[in-house]
Amino acid sequence: xxxxxxxxxxxxxxGVSVSRYVAACxxxxxxxxxxxxxxxxxxxxxxxxxxxFAAVRRCHEVVHEMGAxxxxxxxxxxxxxxxxxxxxxxxxxxxxxxxxx
Amino acid sequence: xxxxxxxxxxxxxxGVSVSRYVAACxxxxxxxxxxxxxxxxxxxxxxxxxxxFAAVRRCHEVVHEMGAxxxxxxxxxxxxxxxxxxxxxxxxxxxxxxxxx
Amino acid sequence: xxxxxxxxxxxxxxGVSVSRYVAACxxxxxxxxxxxxxxxxxxxxxxxxxxxFAAVRRCHEVVHEMGAxxxxxxxxxxxxxxxxxxxxxxxxxxxxxxxxx
Amino acid sequence: xxxxxxxxxxxxxxGVSVSRYVAACxxxxxxxxxxxxxxxxxxxxxxxxxxxFAAVRRCHEVVHEMGAxxxxxxxxxxxxxxxxxxxxxxxxxxxxxxxxx
Numbered sequence: 001x002x003x004x005x006x007x008x009x010x011x012x013x014x015g016v017s018v019s020r021y022v023a024a025c026x027x028x029x030x031x032x033x034x035x036x037x038x039x040x041x042x043x044x045x046x047x048x049x050x051x052x053f054a055a056v057r058r059c060h061e062v063v064h065e066m067g068a069x070x071x072x073x074x075x076x077x078x079x080x081x082x083x084x085x086x087x088x089x090x091x092x093x094x095x096x097x098x099x100x101x
Numbered sequence: 102x103x104x105x106x107x108x109x110x111x112x113x114x115x116g117v118s119v120s121r122y123v124a125a126c127x128x129x130x131x132x133x134x135x136x137x138x139x140x141x142x143x144x145x146x147x148x149x150x151x152x153x154f155a156a157v158r159r160c161h162e163v164v165h166e167m168g169a170x171x172x173x174x175x176x177x178x179x180x181x182x183x184x185x186x187x188x189x190x191x192x193x194x195x196x197x198x199x200x201x202x
Numbered sequence: 203x204x205x206x207x208x209x210x211x212x213x214x215x216x217g218v219s220v221s222r223y224v225a226a227c228x229x230x231x232x233x234x235x236x237x238x239x240x241x242x243x244x245x246x247x248x249x250x251x252x253x254x255f256a257a258v259r260r261c262h263e264v265v266h267e268m269g270a271x272x273x274x275x276x277x278x279x280x281x282x283x284x285x286x287x288x289x290x291x292x293x294x295x296x297x298x299x300x301x302x303x
Numbered sequence: 304x305x306x307x308x309x310x311x312x313x314x315x316x317x318g319v320s321v322s323r324y325v326a327a328c329x330x331x332x333x334x335x336x337x338x339x340x341x342x343x344x345x346x347x348x349x350x351x352x353x354x355x356f357a358a359v360r361r362c363h364e365v366v367h368e369m370g371a372x373x374x375x376x377x378x379x380x381x382x383x384x385x386x387x388x389x390x391x392x393x394x395x396x397x398x399x400x401x402x403x404x
Contacts (some may be wrong), residue, residue, distance in 0.1 A: 004343065006344035008379055012220070013217055016214055016271050016272045016383070016385055019393075019400050020400050026401060037343060039394070040307065040340060040391070041307065041308075042379070044344045046343075049158055057151075057154075060150075069182055070181040072210075073178050075174075076311055076344050076377055080170060080319070081165045087343035090343045090344075094325045097326030098329060105243065106243075116315075116316055120298075121299055127300060138241065140239065141248075142206065145243045173311075173375070177210055177244070177276055191243075195221045197221075198224075199228060255356050259356075263304070272381065272385060273383070274379070274381050276378070277376075279378070281373070281374050283372050283373075
């Protein structure tokens with residue numbers, strides 16, 4: 001089962017700056033062979049369900065290892081059985097509609 | 102690694118009524134040995150990371166098998182290494198603060 | 203326009219314990235005449251769109267005033283035009299399906 | 304109060320294709336003078352709290368007017384009082400950390 005997943009990891013108890021932790025998580029996703037798409041409010045990845053969620057788990061482990069005692073994460077995810085769809089397809093589909101006016 | 106996870110599964114392409122699918126997912130969580138807490142905007146569970154996420158995956162499979170061609174899910178989840186905390190603890194902690202005024 | 207809204211406010215930069223802020227936000231919602239439903243992963247309210255969102259804004263103001271320099275919030279919300287539905291209706295609808303087996 | 308907000312609007316009861324509604328919402332945000340940033344799992348905007356939330360409300364109205372009887376929306380939002388930060392700052396901050404290795 002393929003999944004498109006949007007990830008926001010918020011470390012709690014390590015001050016106001018969180019970019020160091022988001023970057024570490026980005027590296028975890030890259031090391032897992034995923035192609036993370038960084039945007040202003042999270043990171044989006046796509047791939048096999050188990051591979052993606054193993055990487056999400058690894059993110060939590062790494063952020064805890066970096067010293068964050070608590071993590072609050074928000075995930076949005078989508079699966080579909082009617083057809084294959086990539087992250088790029090999703091953006092293009094909306095952009096096409098925007099051009100049609 | 103223990104996790105508290107809040108799950109909202111929204112089937113797309115099967116009309117406006119989604120309670121049938123939420124109930125099926127609830128049964129999946131119960132069958133997995135978790136104790137799902139149903140609230141007005143989702144279902145909260147707690148337990149070992151891998152057990153919880155295996156159940157979330159099973160939810161997606163079951164909802165697709167029921168006929169939903171597309172599923173959009175929102176998950177909020179927390180892990181902490183500083184101390185153990187249950188779903189009940191979280192609610193009690195806020196209720197205590199409310200009583201203190 | 204009526205809305206059912208689930209709110210999770212996470213103050214950042216004030217340590218690991220967040221229940222004090224969640225309780226303050228709960229009071230804001232109550233003072234706004236809403237009937238907040240506290241659950242293990244957030245607080246759910248329902249009401250007129252503008253009244254609900256004015257209270258959400260007030261929550262952010264109060265949590266900042268309490269000393270949190272940064273807040274990360276996750277909101278899930280639903281509106282519908284086909285029929286009226288309360289928070290209670292949503293839970294009952296799923297519970298009914300669970301009993302039907 | 305300035306806010307950075309990430310918006311995912313999911314119309315329910317209008318079939319599996321949702322890009323038409325996401326595009327309409329994008330136009331609402333643009334017409335409100337915001338500069339929506341479209342990514343694979345939502346749209347991010349920044350601006351004054353009231354202006355941003357008025358546009359979010361208008362999105363719901365427009366998507367209902369287009370025929371969606373029900374809408375399920377997920378919002379992630381952040382406010383901070385310690386310093387000004389734009390959507391671009393957030394991405395650059397993570398990218399800088401990634402380059403530092």
